Amino acid sequence: MKEIHPWNLSAWQQLQAQRQANRLAHAYLFHGPAGVGKQDLAEAFAASLLCQQPAADGSACGHCSACQQFEAGTHPDNLILVPEPGKTQIQIDPVRELCARLGLKSHQGGFKVARIEGAHRLNRSAANSLLKTLEEPTDNTVLVLITDQPSRLLATIRSRCQGLRLAAPPAAGARGWLATRVGDHDADLLLALADGAPLTALALTEGEHLTRRRVWFDQWQALIDGREDAVAVAADWSGAENNAPLEWMSQWLMDLIRLQQGEHAIRNLDLLEPMQDMAEDMDPVTLHNLLEQVWQALQMTATPVNRQSLFEDLLIAWTAAGRPRRRRKHA
Numbered sequence: 585m586k587e588i589h590p591w592n593l594s595a596w597q598q599l600q601a602q603r604q605a606n607r608l609a610h611a612y613l614f615h616g617p618a619g620v621g622k623q624d625l626a627e628a629f630a631a632s633l634l635c636q637q638p639a640a641d642g643s644a645c646g647h648c649s650a651c652q653q654f655e656a657g658t659h660p661d662n663l664i665l666v667p668e669p670g671k672t673q674i675q676i677d678p679v680r681e682l683c684a685r686l687g688l689k690s691h692q693g694g695f696k697v698a699r700i701e702g703a704h705r706l707n708r709s710a711a712n713s714l715l716k717t718l719e720e721p722t723d724n725t726v727l728v729l730i731t732d733q734p735s736r737l738l739a740t741i742r743s744r745c746q747g748l749r750l751a752a753p754p755a756a757g758a759r760g761w762l763a764t765r766v767g768d769h770d771a772d773l774l775l776a777l778a779d780g781a782p783l784t785a786l787a788l789t790e791g792e793h794l795t796r797r798r799v800w801f802d803q804w805q806a807l808i809d810g811r812e813d814a815v816a817v818a819a820d821w822s823g824a825e826n827n828a829p830l831e832w833m834s835q836w837l838m839d840l841i842r843l844q845q846g847e848h849a850i851r852n853l854d855l856l857e858p859m860q861d862m863a864e865d866m867d868p869v870t871l872h873n874l875l876e877q878v879w880q881a882l883q884m885t886a887t888p889v890n891r892q893s894l895f896e897d898l899l900i901a902w903t904a905a906g907r908p909r910r911r912r913k914h915a
C-alpha cells in the first residue's frame with residue numbers, strides 16, 4: 585500500500601474525518617506542485633475506501649480480498665485514468681467509459697472510486713462529458729481529479745470539486761525525510777534542484793539523472809567558451825528520450841538571472857562558481873530572451889517538430905550570447 589507521506593498527513597486526516605462523519609464529497613481536486621505525493625495520497629485514499637477492514641487511522645489493511653485485488657490492479661470498483669504515453673490530451677472516449685462505469689452499481693457493495701491523473705489534460709469535450717457526471721453524481725462514488733496545473737481546468741469543473749491543496753513541506757522536514765533515503769547524496773542540493781518537492785528530489789537520485797545533468801552542463805558551458813559546436817551538442821541533446829536537457833537549461837538560465845540580480849539562493853547550488861563566472865559577462869536582456877525561447881521550445885516539443893533544428897536554434901543563440909565572455913577570456 586502507498587505510504588502516506590508525513591507532510592500529507594493532515595490532508596489524509598481531513599479526508600478520514602469526512603468519511604467518519606459520512607460527509608465525503610463526490611469529487612475532489614487534489615492540486616499542488618509536482619513531486620509532493622498527490623498521486624500516492626489519492627491511491628492510499630482509494631485503497632482505504634475500498635478496503636473491507638481499514639485500520640483505525642482509515643488506512644487500507646493490505647490483506648483483505650479487496651486490498652489484494654487493489655494491489656493486483658483488478659479491483660472492479662477502482663477506476664483510474666492517466667494520459668496515454670506520448671499524448672498531451674485526455675480524449676473523450678476513456679472519460680465516457682469511466683463515467684459509464686461510475687454510473688453502475690458497485691461490484692462489491694461499497695464505494696466506487698475513480699482517479700483522473702493529469703486532469704488538466706482533459707480536452708474540451710472530455711471535460712464536458714465529465715461535467716455531466718459531476719452534476720449528477722451517483723451514490724457511493726468518489727472521483728479524485730489530480731493536477732499540478734489547476735488553473736488549466738474548466739472553472740465549472742473546479743467549482744464542482746472539493747479542492748485539497750497539497751504543498752511541499754518546510755525545508756527542515758523535507759531534508760529529514762530525504763536524508764534517510766538518499767545515501768551519500770546531498771539532500772540540500774537535491775531539494776534545491778527539485779524546488780523543495782521531496783519526491784522529485786528523490787527521483788533525481790535514480791538512474792543517471794544527475795550524471796547526465798553534469799555532462800549537459802559541461803557541454804553548455806563549453807559552448808559559450810567556444811570549445812564545443814552547437815550543431816554537435818544539439819544532436820546529442822535532441823537524442824535524449826525526454827526534454828530533460830531543455831528543462832535543465834531553463835533552470836540554469838533562471839539561476840544566471842538570479843545571480844545577476846544579486847540573489848545567491850540559486851537552485852544549482854553545486855554549480856555556483858561556474859555560474860557566477862558566466863553571469864559576469866551575460867547581457868540580461870539576452871538571458872531573458874533565451875529563457876523565453878527555451879520555454880517556447882518546451883511547448884513545441886509536444887507538437888510534431890524537428891527536434892534537432894529546434895535544439896540547434898537554441899544552442900546557436902546561446903553560443904552567440906557568450907561572445908563577450910570569449911572576448912574577456914582571450915583578452
Ligand SMILES: [Zn+2]
Pocket residue numbers: 634635636637638644645646647648649650651
Ligand atoms: Zn483491506
